[in-house]
Amino acid sequence: MREGYSLFEKISLLYEILKSPILFYDKIRMLKDIRKYMRMLVIEALEPALSRMPIGKEIPIEKLMKVEGYVDGELLLELLRFVEEEGVIRVKQGKIVLLREAPERPFSNMLEKMHPKLLEAFGTFGEPTVKVIRARLSGDVDEVGSAELRVYWSIALGGEFYRIQRDKAIRFSRVKEEAGKRAGTFRLLDYGCGSGEGTVQLFNHLSEVKDELEIDGCDVSEELLRMAREDTGLGLPIHFFSLKEERPAEGRYDAIFISHVLHWLEDPVRVVGELKSYLKPDGFIFGVESTISDRLYPVDLFIRLYGAKGFPTFEELQRWFGENNMKLNYDPVWFSFKATQV
Amino acid sequence: MLRKLLILHKASGVPLFKVDLKGTVVNSDDVLLGGMLRALGDLAEELKIGDFSSFKTSDKFFLISSLKHILVVLVLDREDDAEEYKQFASEIAWSFETTYSLEEWDGNVERFSGFKDKVMMALERLIWRNMSEGYDEKNLPNGVVGYVLYDRGNRRFWAELKVDVRVLELIQLSETMPGEVVKVNDELLTYLFIKKKREPFRIIALLSKDMPDRDVQRYVKLFEFICENAMKTITLNRNLVTAAKALFGEETIDEFMEKVEGKFLLEILMGLEDPLQTLEVVRKMDVRGMVSLD
Numbered sequence: 001m002r003e004g005y006s007l008f009e010k011i012s013l014l015y016e017i018l019k020s021p022i023l024f025y026d027k028i029r030m031l032k033d034i035r036k037y038m039r040m041l042v043i044e045a046l047e048p049a050l051s052r053m054p055i056g057k058e059i060p061i062e063k064l065m066k067v068e069g070y071v072d073g074e075l076l077l078e079l080l081r082f083v084e085e086e087g088v089i090r091v092k093q094g095k096i097v098l099l100r101e102a103p104e105r106p107f108s109n110m111l112e113k114m115h116p117k118l119l120e121a122f123g124t125f126g127e128p129t130v131k132v133i134r135a136r137l138s139g140d141v142d143e144v145g146s147a148e149l150r151v152y153w154s155i156a157l158g159g160e161f162y163r164i165q166r167d168k169a170i171r172f173s174r175v176k177e178e179a180g181k182r183a184g185t186f187r188l189l190d191y192g193c194g195s196g197e198g199t200v201q202l203f204n205h206l207s208e209v210k211d212e213l214e215i216d217g218c219d220v221s222e223e224l225l226r227m228a229r230e231d232t233g234l235g236l237p238i239h240f241f242s243l244k245e246e247r248p249a250e251g252r253y254d255a256i257f258i259s260h261v262l263h264w265l266e267d268p269v270r271v272v273g274e275l276k277s278y279l280k281p282d283g284f285i286f287g288v289e290s291t292i293s294d295r296l297y298p299v300d301l302f303i304r305l306y307g308a309k310g311f312p313t314f315e316e317l318q319r320w321f322g323e324n325n326m327k328l329n330y331d332p333v334w335f336s337f338k339a340t341q342v
Numbered sequence: 343m344l345r346k347l348l349i350l351h352k353a354s355g356v357p358l359f360k361v362d363l364k365g366t367v368v369n370s371d372d373v374l375l376g377g378m379l380r381a382l383g384d385l386a387e388e389l390k391i392g393d394f395s396s397f398k399t400s401d402k403f404f405l406i407s408s409l410k411h412i413l414v415v416l417v418l419d420r421e422d423d424a425e426e427y428k429q430f431a432s433e434i435a436w437s438f439e440t441t442y443s444l445e446e447w448d449g450n451v452e453r454f455s456g457f458k459d460k461v462m463m464a465l466e467r468l469i470w471r472n473m474s475e476g477y478d479e480k481n482l483p484n485g486v487v488g489y490v491l492y493d494r495g496n497r498r499f500w501a502e503l504k505v506d507v508r509v510l511e512l513i514q515l516s517e518t519m520p521g522e523v524v525k526v527n528d529e530l531l532t533y534l535f536i537k538k539k540r541e542p543f544r545i546i547a548l549l550s551k552d553m554p555d556r557d558v559q560r561y562v563k564l565f566e567f568i569c570e571n572a573m574k575t576i577t578l579n580r581n582l583v584t585a586a587k588a589l590f591g592e593e594t595i596d597e598f599m600e601k602v603e604g605k606f607l608l609e610i611l612m613g614l615e616d617p618l619q620t621l622e623v624v625r626k627m628d629v630r631g632m633v634s635l636d
Binding site for chain 1: 556557559562581584588589625630631
């Protein structure tokens with residue numbers, strides 16, 4: 001646990017664990033599985049290189065890179081640590097020793113044993129991630145088409161893994177209570193709504209407590225918005241719009257939801273500032289944003305492979321909001337946050 | 343195929359009314375035809391009320407139905423089957439005689455021009471009736487009472503309506519309605535009229551009135567999808583087979599690859615027992631770029 005948690009945060013953390021111990025245990029199991037998931041993916045991606053190495057002989061990493069045509073040494077070192085964890089190699093002083101033969105297709109063979117929620121969310125990412133790892137190491141343009149990636153992400157975001165996190169964020173932010181309490185129409189924006197799974201989840205929650213409701217979802221991907229409009233959110237009174245064509249209106253929203261988006265952005269401080277401008281004076285931003293930790297490091301690597309900037313530290317996250325005069329409350333168990341205007 | 347319909351005054355042989363594919367103009371050919379009929383051994387007088395007669399020329403087939411004051415002459419293709427047209431000829435004859443009093447006809451044929459609408463209705467029924475027979479009934483999802491998919495251009499039904507309604511009247515109503523999607527409610531049902539610009543395929547669907555609006559909108563999307571892609575074949579994007587299985591289930595995708603892939607959408611609609619459910623999966627796959635339609 002990071003230093004400097006407030007008493008309130010510590011109590012919240014304890015409360016979360018006591019409130020849903022099974023869910024918490026489930027999450028710990030999933031995080032353990034994610035680490036294994038990444039180890040197997042990395043081994044599968046590096047398998048051609050590993051299979052060409054003699055067992056027990058020290059090979060300089062530079063030589064390995066030259067032979068295999070790898071150009072990203074930093075990434076290779078990160079990846080080799082996962083292989084080392086599995087006991088297949090040892091890395092020392094810029095040299096690598098193969099300790100035993102790498103298992104064949106280890107990722108495919110572990111799928112059956114994977115946590116069902118993890119399998120549901122990330123099972124389809126196996127093959128493309130192997131391709132992406134090889135492409136990144138070689139400095140090639142990403143081999144996996146963006147159309148395919150959109151489908152994989154929409155499957156992941158529609159699964160339990162993310163649904164639970166969004167539910168926790170909704171509860172943590174007390175957005176339902178706010179919607180019920182506020183007079184007039186409650187307006188909410190799902191920023192970076194993707195294929196609309198979260199937007200529909202928000203609609204379902206809020207329509208339980210409020211009739212006068214306007215929910216908007218926006219994204220930069222036309223293809224994901226099509227999924228939202230023509231399937232996920234079809235028939236619901238949700239306005240999905242493209243950020244390429246339309247900007248959200250300033251001062252319009254009571255709440256803005258942003259989930260797993262900030263760590264993909266070049267300049268999160270600027271975007272948080274823009275989001276703030278879309279809020280009413282008493283509006284707030286809430287959502288899910290993971291912060292980096294040992295446990296989450298494999299997930300961090302995974303998203304970086306696909307182009308994300310990586311999870312922020314808690315201090316960075318706090319700064320993104322602080323520099324925009326917003327106060328951040330954070331739940332370190334479920335990574336829920338709520339930022340209010342100062 | 344019916345080429346021409348002619349109604350002749352039995353006593354005089356004068357053409358009272360005519361419809362061909364291009365209009366209702368009475369021309370000299372029809373006068374000649376009337377004369378020809380009279381010349382054929384006083385055929386008109388010999389035919390009793392309700393009788394039929396027929397004869398063939400080198401390329402035409404003439405079917406004649408007789409009532410008290412008129413003869414209805416259908417000019418058909420030589421190879422046409424008379425039996426298919428007898429009911430139609432009788433219907434026209436009875437309708438004409440009951441609409442107009444011909445006991446004291448003054449020689450004015452203008453008064454019969456209004457009969458065109460009735461003939462057109464009957465013609466529609468004739469053409470569509472022949473096309474609509476012989477399709478198996480399909481399983482319908484909950485809340486879908488029935489639907490009809492038809493090709494307006496070729497006047498052909500591709501799916502049978504499962505309820506006892508006047509399909510042709512619904513089709514005519516649909517053609518007069520503005521807009522591509524029209525939803526109408528009556529006491530029992532929600533009617534969806536779907537037609538897409540530049541597409542000959544149209545759908546009229548009858549849904550249970552208590553179907554939630556969200557589901558109604560889903561069916562609107564599905565029926566629009568069918569109209570737009572009726573003549574296209576479906577291919578699964580091989581890069582997304584794993585994703586498709588994760589999303590829709592392995593069994594569904596295996597069945598898709600066996601029974602759906604490579605076929606025209608219309609074939610699927612006609613061939614499967616639960617075509618709407620299958621096509622909704624296809625639509626969802628299309629939304630995600632998992633299939634191509636060519």
